[in-house]
Amino acid sequence: MSVIIRARELVKRYGHFTAVDGISFEVRPGECFGFLGPNGAGKTTTIRMITCISPVTSGSLSVDGLDVGREPRRIKALLGVVPQEDNLDPDLSVRQNLQVYSRYFDLPPDVAGERIDEALGLFQLVEKQHDRIEELSSGLKRRLTIARSLINAPKIMVLDEPTTGLDPQARHLVWQKLRYLKGQGVTMLLTSHYMEEAAYLCDRIVIMHQGKIIIEGTPGELVERYAGREVIELHLSAEEREVVVERVAELPGVTVEAVEDIIYVYVRSADGFDAASLRLEAEKVVYRRANLEDVFLLLTGRGLVE
Amino acid sequence: MTIALPGLPRFAVQPPDVSYRALRVWQRNRDVYLRMWKSEIVWPIVDPLLTLLALGIGLGGLVELEGNQDYVDFIAPGLLAIWPMWSAAAETGWGSYFRMENQRTFQAIVATPVSVDDVITGEIMWAATRALISASYILVLITAFGTVESGLAVLSIPLAVLPGLMFGSISLCYTSAARSISSLNYFFAAYITPQFWLAGVFFPLDRLPEWAQKAAWWIPATHVVEVYRGLASGDLEWGHLGDIAWMVVVTGLFYVVAIFAMRRRLIK
Numbered sequence: 001m002s003v004i005i006r007a008r009e010l011v012k013r014y015g016h017f018t019a020v021d022g023i024s025f026e027v028r029p030g031e032c033f034g035f036l037g038p039n040g041a042g043k044t045t046t047i048r049m050i051t052c053i054s055p056v057t058s059g060s061l062s063v064d065g066l067d068v069g070r071e072p073r074r075i076k077a078l079l080g081v082v083p084q085e086d087n088l089d090p091d092l093s094v095r096q097n098l099q100v101y102s103r104y105f106d107l108p109p110d111v112a113g114e115r116i117d118e119a120l121g122l123f124q125l126v127e128k129q130h131d132r133i134e135e136l137s138s139g140l141k142r143r144l145t146i147a148r149s150l151i152n153a154p155k156i157m158v159l160d161e162p163t164t165g166l167d168p169q170a171r172h173l174v175w176q177k178l179r180y181l182k183g184q185g186v187t188m189l190l191t192s193h194y195m196e197e198a199a200y201l202c203d204r205i206v207i208m209h210q211g212k213i214i215i216e217g218t219p220g221e222l223v224e225r226y227a228g229r230e231v232i233e234l235h236l237s238a239e240e241r242e243v244v245v246e247r248v249a250e251l252p253g254v255t256v257e258a259v260e261d262i263i264y265v266y267v268r269s270a271d272g273f274d275a276a277s278l279r280l281e282a283e284k285v286v287y288r289r290a291n292l293e294d295v296f297l298l299l300t301g302r303g304l305v306e
Numbered sequence: 307m308t309i310a311l312p313g314l315p316r317f318a319v320q321p322p323d324v325s326y327r328a329l330r331v332w333q334r335n336r337d338v339y340l341r342m343w344k345s346e347i348v349w350p351i352v353d354p355l356l357t358l359l360a361l362g363i364g365l366g367g368l369v370e371l372e373g374n375q376d377y378v379d380f381i382a383p384g385l386l387a388i389w390p391m392w393s394a395a396a397e398t399g400w401g402s403y404f405r406m407e408n409q410r411t412f413q414a415i416v417a418t419p420v421s422v423d424d425v426i427t428g429e430i431m432w433a434a435t436r437a438l439i440s441a442s443y444i445l446v447l448i449t450a451f452g453t454v455e456s457g458l459a460v461l462s463i464p465l466a467v468l469p470g471l472m473f474g475s476i477s478l479c480y481t482s483a484a485r486s487i488s489s490l491n492y493f494f495a496a497y498i499t500p501q502f503w504l505a506g507v508f509f510p511l512d513r514l515p516e517w518a519q520k521a522a523w524w525i526p527a528t529h530v531v532e533v534y535r536g537l538a539s540g541d542l543e544w545g546h547l548g549d550i551a552w553m554v555v556v557t558g559l560f561y562v563v564a565i566f567a568m569r570r571r572l573i574k
Contacts, residue, residue: 014574051417054574073325073419081417087410091338100337103330104418152418 004029004156004187005050009059012045019045021211022059032178032188034198036292037208038300043191044084046208047160050189051081064155077105080154080186084161086141088133088148095120095129098148105152112151119147123177139170146174156187163197175200195292205292209300219292226298227290228255228268235262235284244280257298266290266298322565324427327420331428332435334415347443354385354444358451361508382453383538384507386444386462387469387530390437394470395498397433398478399490405429407487412572426568430474430561437470438463448538456540465537469530472553473498475560476526482567501527529553 005027012020020042027033035043048054049061052072061068063075089097095116102112120126123143128136136144142162149157162178163171178201182188192198198205199219206216215222236244238261245263249256253269267290339346358378366377405411412425441463448454480493505527511519522528529549536542 053413053416073421076417077419079417083410083413083417085410087414089334089338089411089414090409091341096337096341100334101414101418103333104327104415104420106327106419 002029003027005033005061005063005189007046007059007061010046010049010056010061011058012042012049012054013057018211020049023206023208023211023213024059025206025213025216027187027189029187030182030185031203032182032190032201034202034205035189035191035208036193036195036198036205036296040210041208041300042211043208044160047158047189047191051079051158052076077152078155080149080152080157082146082149082157082159082162084164086138086145088141088144090133093130093132094125094136094144097133097144098151101148102151107151115151115153119150122150122180123147124173137170139166139173142166142170142174143177146177150181154186156189157181159188159190161191161193164193171197195296199292207296207299214299215295222295223290223292227294228253228266229290230267231288231290231294232265232267233262233286233288234265234280235286236280237261240280255298264294266294322562323421323423325421325424328424328427328431330420331415331425332431334411335428335432336435351443351447354389354447357385358382358447362451376453378451379453379455380510381508382448382451383459383462383534384505384531386441386448386459386538387534388502388505388507388527389444390440390466391469391473391501391527391530392498393440394433394437394473395477395494397436398429398474399481399493400487401433402429402478403481403484403487403490406481406572416572422569422572423565425572426478426565427561430471430478430564433474433477434467434470437466437473441466454538456538458537458540458542462534462537465533468550468553468557469526472526472557472560475557475564478564479560479567482564482571501525504528506531526553526556 003026005025007026008024009022010020010024011018011022023042023046025033035046037043045054049056049068050063052068052075056068064078066075068075089100092100098116098119099112102115107115117126120129123146125140125144125147128140133141133144146159146162157178159178163174166174175197178188182201188201190198190201202219204216204218205222206213207222208214215226217225234244234248241258241261241263245256245258248254248263248265253267255266255268257264257266358381362378362381366381369377371377371380412422415425416422445454445459445462449459477493477498480497481490484490484493504522505525506522507527511522511528514522529552532549533546536546
């Protein structure tokens with residue numbers, strides 16, 4: 001099977017701090033590959049090494065068969081980078097931003113003009129093309145940043161938290177466009193805090209924690225393997241909690257986790273879980289499907305990572 | 307090339323990786339300037355004009371120079387030398403700092419096939435262009451005051467590129483170490499502004515004690531002022547080639563330092 005990005009024992013150190021600690025992964029052409037993990041897990045550092053911004057400390061990393069240390073210019077010509085923080089040129093108009101950017105890739109003006117029209121059309125920015133950047137909402141700025149990343153017709157898009165800070169409408173619009181681009185055969189790398197986003201967009205994900213990849217798989221597989229089919233949340237008072245935790249823990253095929261005033265019961269067995277046997281009031285019991293967020297919290301803990 | 311020293315961590319010294327793409331960075335700055343030029347044009351015209359009026363005409367009435375030279379004629383070529391210095395230093399000082407930290411423009415550019423070294427080179431090239439633009443304004447201004455005696459003064463416009471590159475490089479070295487935009491004020495207050503007063507713009511350096519004349523040799527602006535005086539009066543000497551050589555060497559030195567210092571800041 002062909003591979004477009006290959007990392008072997010990749011390490012990044014800053015002095016004594018190891019940001020990325022010997023990770024290996026392979027990204028296939030045309031897939032959307034997600035890096036998930038709490039803040040400081042090493043996702044952005046990994047992205048920075050792939051985009052040839054940050055030198056690799058040790059290990060190997062190749063993009064489209066090119067080594068990141070040797071051929072940064074050729075690699076960067078293949079990438080469409082959407083950074084976490086907007087870095088549009090505030091002194092230029094929407095269209096000028098794209099024109100200036102297209103020159104960095106040496107696009108001839110006529111080709112650039114066509115690509116710019118196409119990108120503006122796709123992201124519904126045509127009417128805004130002569131506006132100043134300061135006049136744009138954060139959702140529009142994000143759309144423009146993504147449109148900008150398409151100017152060189154990239155083989156691989158690198159999206160670092162593409163929808164952080166957007167309202168739900170803007171987020172859904174961005175998701176639609178990204179799915180459309182994926183349909184066009186563009187390979188995507190994505191980091192995200194939103195499990196919903198990763199589940200919606202990614203074919204495969206890795207969860208990183210403290211610089212290491214702790215699991216890898218499709219979103220569905222990981223949910224099934226780590227969180228099971230369904231989750232029952234029991235919202236209980238302090239007195240009830242102890243008794244119930246003990247009783248539930250004895251049942252086969254479940255994992256129990258008590259967090260503050262909620263008990264989470266992750267059900268793996270095919271038979272399901274008979275909450276009725278606990279004889280609790282109905283409003284204290286919530287049934288729902290297990291999701292990627294459950295996996296994430298189970299594996300990386302519920303403590304705040306600062 | 308990789309240098310390995312026993313007992314020390316290995317560090318790689320990468321030779322400058324500069325390409326024609328530096329021009330793309332220059333073009334970006336030009337495009338922004340062309341959008342903003344109306345607000346940029348005031349500063350380089352109003353200040354020299356006030357200086358010519360206040361010091362040249364006002365104070366000049368009280369000053370008697372050898373050979374009955376008018377004071378305003380004496381300071382005019384100095385201003386032609388010194389204002390482009392300001393423009394270039396400000397461009398890679400406040401300008402580059404703002405693009406690097408506040409607007410994250412550098413971050414956006416290096417995500418494309420443009421290298422960090424291209425960005426640094428393009429910034430310095432743009433600083434030199436700003437020097438050239440300022441020199442053009444000021445030449446028109448001092449010509450209007452009737453202070454230009456020689457047609458050679460026209461050469462001061464293309465020649466402004468050299469001090470532009472020099473002050474652009476020096477200033478970018480400082481910017482690479484600046485922690486905040488206000489810390490650039492130290493550089494301008496302690497390094498750039500004193501050159502304005504000590505480089506022989508407002509009084510001839512040969513009036514100073516010998517040690518001070520020797521010290522002035524180390525001030526970059528002194529050499530710029532020397533050459534410009536020659537051009538404005540038409541009295542060119544071989545010594546002026548020495549001044550130009552001095553500027554070329556210093557420019558080259560600070561350009562290389564700027565590349566390594568900015569890499570340290572930008573590549574992590």
